[in-house]
Amino acid sequence: MLYKVVKYGDPVLETPAEPVEDFGSDELRQLVEDMFETMYANKGVGLAAPQIGISKRLAVVDTSGGEDPELRRVLINPEISYREGRVVDEEGCLSIPGFRENVSRAQAVVVKSKDIYGNDVDVPAEDLMARAFQHEIDHLNGILFLRHISPLKRDLIKRKIRKLVQAGEWG
Numbered sequence: 001m002l003y004k005v006v007k008y009g010d011p012v013l014e015t016p017a018e019p020v021e022d023f024g025s026d027e028l029r030q031l032v033e034d035m036f037e038t039m040y041a042n043k044g045v046g047l048a049a050p051q052i053g054i055s056k057r058l059a060v061v062d063t064s065g066g067e068d069p070e071l072r073r074v075l076i077n078p079e080i081s082y083r084e085g086r087v088v089d090e091e092g093c094l095s096i097p098g099f100r101e102n103v104s105r106a107q108a109v110v111v112k113s114k115d116i117y118g119n120d121v122d123v124p125a126e127d128l129m130a131r132a133f134q135h136e137i138d139h140l141n142g143i144l145f146l147r148h149i150s151p152l153k154r155d156l157i158k159r160k161i162r163k164l165v166q167a168g169e170w171g
Contacts, residue, residue: 001030001034001037002034002037002038002041003034003035003038003052003053004052004053005038005042005047005051005052005094005095006050006051006052006053006095007095007096007097007170007171008095008096008144008146008161008170009161009165009170009171010053010095012050012053012054012055013050013051013095013139013142013144014142014143014144015050015055015142016140016141016142017048017049017050017055017056017057017058017139017140017141017142018055018056018057019056019057019077020056020057020058020076020077020114023076023114023116023117023118024116024117024118028058028116029116031049031054031058032058032060032074032116035047035049035052035058035060036060036062036066036072038052039060039062039094040062040065040066042094043065044094045061045062045063045065045128045132046059046060046061046062046132046133046135046136047059047060047061047094047136048136048139048140049140050139050140050142051094051095051139057076057077057078057140058074058075058076058077058140059074059075059078059136059137059139059140060072060073060074060075060136061073061075061129061132061133061136063128063129063132071129073123073125073129073133074113074115074116075111075113075123075133075136075137076113076114076115076116077113077114078111078112078113078114078123078133078137078140079111079112079113079137080106080109080110080111080112080133080134080137081110081111081112081122082108082109082110083106083108083109084106084107084108084109085106085107085108086104086105086106086107087104087105087106087107087127087131088102088103088104088105089102089103089105089131090102090103091103091105091131091135091145091148092145093135093144093145095139095144096144096145096146096157096161099157099160099161101145101146101149101153101157102149103131103145103148103149104148105130105131105134105135105148106130106134107126107127107130108124108125108126108127108130109124109125109130109133109134110122110123110124110125111123111124111125111133111137146158
């Protein structure tokens with residue numbers, strides 16, 4: 001099932017998400033598959049549950065855009081346990097379509113997470129995958145990439161979004 005991606009302005013995007021507790025359930029498995037389907041349909045490399053209006057600490061990432069099943073990652077109740085290096089690169093967000101800015105992130109991370117059955121997993125990542133993990137975990141903490149850019153750029157984007165809302169072109 002395809003979900004509608006929630007856009008900037010919806011409070012769910014800036015509210016820390018609740019932990020997942022229904023490990024191994026059919027509902028959780030279906031939600032994960034639906035999230036991948038929604039992410040691919042929107043040409044994203046990551047999607048957090050709050051972005052589809054569900055306040056759960058769940059995110060999916062696939063930097064291949066669905067081309068390589070080996071790159072599909074599911075992060076449940078994730079926390080970053082290790083960071084290394086810094087890289088500045090352009091970032092966008094499915095919940096803030098049409099806006100991209102340079103964001104500084106760790107070049108490599110290790111994420112402590114749960115798998116779909118509740119087992120502990122450590123997931124190492126570098127480069128684009130590490131950036132996607134950090135971006136999606138920020139979503140689970142109620143943080144948007146706008147918080148990582150200069151106040152001037154952030155205000156400019158917010159002003160442009162307000163104009164789109166007033167024109168009925170956002171939402």
